[in-house]
Amino acid sequence: MTDLGSAPIPPVGSDDHVTGEGDGGLIVYADLGCPRCAGAWGGLRERPGRLVFRHFPVASKHPRSPALHAAAEAAGLQGRFFEMVDSLYGDRGRVDDPHLWSRAEEFGLDLDRFETDRRSEPTAARIRRDFQSGIRAGVAGTPAVFDACTLLRDREREF
Amino acid sequence: MIGVGEKAPDFTLRNQDGEKVSLSDYAGRKVLLVFYPGDFSPVCGDQLSIYQEVKPEIEGRGVELVGVSVDSFFAHKAFQEKLGIDTTLLSDFEPKGEVARAYGSYLDAPLGFANRTLVLVDGDGRVAWTHESPNPGEFPGANVIFDALS
Numbered sequence: 001m002t003d004l005g006s007a008p009i010p011p012v013g014s015d016d017h018v019t020g021e022g023d024g025g026l027i028v029y030a031d032l033g034c035p036r037c038a039g040a041w042g043g044l045r046e047r048p049g050r051l052v053f054r055h056f057p058v059a060s061k062h063p064r065s066p067a068l069h070a071a072a073e074a075a076g077l078q079g080r081f082f083e084m085v086d087s088l089y090g091d092r093g094r095v096d097d098p099h100l101w102s103r104a105e106e107f108g109l110d111l112d113r114f115e116t117d118r119r120s121e122p123t124a125a126r127i128r129r130d131f132q133s134g135i136r137a138g139v140a141g142t143p144a145v146f147d148a149c150t151l152l153r154d155r156e157r158e159f
Numbered sequence: 160m161i162g163v164g165e166k167a168p169d170f171t172l173r174n175q176d177g178e179k180v181s182l183s184d185y186a187g188r189k190v191l192l193v194f195y196p197g198d199f200s201p202v203c204g205d206q207l208s209i210y211q212e213v214k215p216e217i218e219g220r221g222v223e224l225v226g227v228s229v230d231s232f233f234a235h236k237a238f239q240e241k242l243g244i245d246t247t248l249l250s251d252f253e254p255k256g257e258v259a260r261a262y263g264s265y266l267d268a269p270l271g272f273a274n275r276t277l278v279l280v281d282g283d284g285r286v287a288w289t290h291e292s293p294n295p296g297e298f299p300g301a302n303v304i305f306d307a308l309s
Contacts, residue, residue: 004216004305060243061208135213138300141205 007136009054009146015126017053017081025050029134029144032069033062037143038089044145045086053085055130056142064095067118069127071100074118080107160263160276160291167280168261172227172249175235180225180249187282189222191304194264194273196295198230198238198248206275206298211244213301220308222279225249229256229272266295275299279307 009027012018028044030037030053044051055073057065068088075084087103088095094102104114117123134144161167171181182190193210195203207226210217217224226248230238235248251258251273259265259273266274275292277299288307290299 001219002216003309004213004302005309006302006306058208058212060211061204063243131212135209135301135305138302140209140298140300141202 002132004132004135006138007133009137010133012050012052017076018050019045019053019082020048020050022050024147025052027052027054027146029054029056029130029137029139029142029146031056031058031062031065031142032072032085032088033057033065033095034142035092036141038092040143040145041085041089044143053082054134055127056134056139056144057127057131058142066127067097067100068095070118070123071103071114073123073126074114075104075107075109077117077123078107078109078113080109083107160289161261161278161286163286163288165286167278167284167286168258169284170258170261172251172258173232174250175232175239175248177232180247182280182284185223185280186284189282189287190280191217191222191224192262192276192278192280193224193226193246194259194262194276194278195226195228195298196266196270196272196275197228198234199241202296202298203228204238204242207244207246208242209301210304211242211246213305214246217301217304217308222308223247227251227258227273229259264291270295277304277307 055069057069059066072081072084075081104111169182171179174180214224224246226246229251231252232250235250239248256265262278264273264276274295275298277290279288281287290303
C-alpha cells in the first residue's frame with residue numbers, strides 16, 4: 001500500500017521539470033486546471049532563478065486536469081514541457097483534445113507519439129509520483145510553493 | 160475536544176440525499192469524521208477536494224470518510240455536486256451544531272460553526288485519534304490522516 005504519511009518534498013531530481021538557472025529557486029506543486037495556479041503562473045515565470053514544476057492535479061475539482069497534466073508530460077518527452085504549461089495556463093478556454101492536438105502541432109511535436117505518450121502508464125505514474133509527494137508534504141491547495149523545501153504561505157509570496 | 164479513548168457520542172443526521180445516517184451504522188468499521196465550517200467556503204472546498212483525491216487510499220485502510228457541517232442537506236447536495244466528490248456529507252443542522260458540540264468541535268458565536276476537526280472512531284465506537292486545526296482557516300493535509308492510520 002502506498003505510503004502517504006508525512007515526508008519532506010523530494011529534492012530536485014534529474015527528471016524534474018526545471019526552468020531557469022541556479023541551485024535554489026522555487027518548487028511549485030500546481031494544477032493545470034486550477035484558475036488560481038493560472039493567475040500565479042505569470043509571476044512565477046517572471047522571477048529570476050530556478051523554477052521546478054510538480055504535478056498536482058485535483059481531478060474532482062477540475063475534471064480536465066488529469067488530461068492536461070498528461071499532455072504536458074507527453075510534450076515534455078519531446079522537450080516542450082514548459083511551452084505546453086505556458087500555453088495551457090495562458091488560454092484556459094481551450095483545453096479539449098482538439099486544442100491539445102493543435103498545441104502539439106504548433107510546438108512541432110510528433111503527434112502520434114504525443115498521443116501515445118499522454119495515454120501511457122509511465123506518464124500516469126510520473127504524474128502520480130509528483131502528486132503523492134505533494135500529499136506527503138502536506139500540500140492542501142494549489143499552487144503550493146516551496147522555497148528550499150519550505151512551504152510558503154500566501155502572505156509570504158510575491159505572486 | 161473529545162479525548163482519545165472516550166466513547167464517541169452516537170448521532171443520527173441526514174446525509175446529502177436526506178437519508179438518516181447514524182454513527183452506529185458504522186459499527187465494526189472505522190470512520191473518520193471530518194468536521195468543517197461550512198459548504199462553499201474556499202478552504203472547505205479545498206479540504207474536501209484533496210481528501211477526495213486520496214479517498215481510495217483512506218478506504219483501502221478500512222476507514223470510511225464522512226464530512227460533517229452545520230449546513231442543510233440541500234446545501235450538502237449542491238456542494239457535493241459542485242466539488243465533484245462522493246464523500247458522504249452529514250447535516251448537523253437542527254439543533255444547529257449539536258453533534259459538533261458533543262465532540263467539542265463547535266466554535267460558539269459569533270462564528271457558529273465547527274472548527275476543522277478530524278475524529279477517527281474505531282470499530283468499537285471509541286475515539287482512536289483526533290486533530291484540531293489551530294483556526295478554521297487552516298486544514299490538515301491528508302498526510303496527517305495517513306500518519307494517524309499508519
